[in-house]
Amino acid sequence: MATIPKALRDYLDQTGEISLFAMRFFREAFHRPFEFKELLRQCYVIGYNSVFLVITTGFIMGLVLTLQIRPTMIDFGAVSYMPQLVSIAIVREIGPVVTALICAGKIGSSIGAELGSMKVTEQIDAMEVSGTNPFKYLVVTRIWACILMLPLLVIAADAIGLFGSFLVETTKGEVSMRLYFNRVFDSLLFGDLIPATVKTFFFGFAIGLVGCYKGYNSTKGTEGVGHAANSAVVLASLLLFVVDFLAVLVADIFYEI
């Protein structure tokens, strides 16, 4: 062990601990008692409270993407392919990844800080002595809520992003809404929609898992709470790209992207 550099040892330690944490989630997630009331509350907190941020970002993403690509498409004489190009880009990749990154920042940090603060103020211990399994009540519900809410947030961001793109097209190219969305739906296949949607469940899992792991294992008082929130965002963002890469690899096997 002495020959392994400390940074590598810490990295391996953390990877092992997160894996054990994930295994504990799967062990506890499917056994009674189920905390449905808290799950619904978390779905509201995580989903509803993020909608405004996600649709704003999605709208701007659609506008900017179209504005940036359009001149090049005009140069190539391919401006009529704009709806196809933008829809595939948004639905397959940009929508899910940008939304997940926004959620990693908002949801990951908030879960990390909330659980970290509960840990250092002994609220988690208080929960345990009152006969509640805090892992089930706090961690399982939050991870499930992330898994369930992220796909919905991504769908909302994609839809509003395409609407933003249409606004640019209709302003600059006088394309009707009907024509624009006919072309969008003609170009989108199940091979675009299914892998893109399935990977958002994994994005949700990654965000929830990392946020909960960092918060639940927070130490060193209030400094530790800040560190938990910060490192939850950094690690979740990094993990999202890894999950995205793996999802694209697997989708390529099944759908030959």
Add this chain to the structure above:
Amino acid sequence: MITKGDITSLAMDPAHTNSAPIITIRGVTKSFGTHQVLRGFNLDLYPNENVVIVGKSGSGKSVLIKCLVRLVEVDEGEVQVLGKSIPDLQHDELDEIRADVGFLFQGSALYDSMTVKENLQFPLRRHSERMKGQDEEELIHEALKNVGLESAIDLMPAELSGGMKRRIALARTLILQPKVILYDEPTSGLDPITSNEIIQLILNIQRTFHTASLIITHDMDCARVISNRMIILQDGINYAEGTYEELSKSKDPKVKAFFKEVQNR
């Protein structure tokens, strides 16, 4: 009003000559890495008795009471609460015992996202079988009445002062009608007047509910007033034991040094 001049304990006399102890600790050891915190601690807590454990910071007092509800696992030794060996219990059995053992945390540990009422409902709903036939609303009002904070029922913890938080936490502890209450620094971080209110509450609880209490504290005024018996935890063992008067007059150099250090604080 409790003043610095009071010497006699105000705690009710325990009945430990004829009763079996509620808590028994024998030879408990606990280490964190290479640092051994407890090195063979022993204790008997009898019904209706207030035992205060004092000791320097980092001496393992909080670790000790956390071992009693298995928030911390002991390395070796025997820990029995209400006749059950805590390290050997299955999770369901442990939850049953935990309902009989109230725990007042140092920082109150109220759930930030819940109102006072929801904080009190939380343990009740977890132990609904145990409280069957009793009206939830009535229990909550009764618990809040016991700590004199009925008006705070709809407030959030962030809207409460430090003393109010401690009293609500005490109400949450009392709501399951425990047989033993563990207090982790019940007066820390409070002003002298609020500390006195908390001390009075602890005494009232002993008189009204006849609970046994194990109290960890740095506050020697609190220890003097509420203890039937005091234990000095030093070097990981129960170094000295007796009433406040006995210990304060002890000739043992370490005990004398401890009292001197506390008085100079």
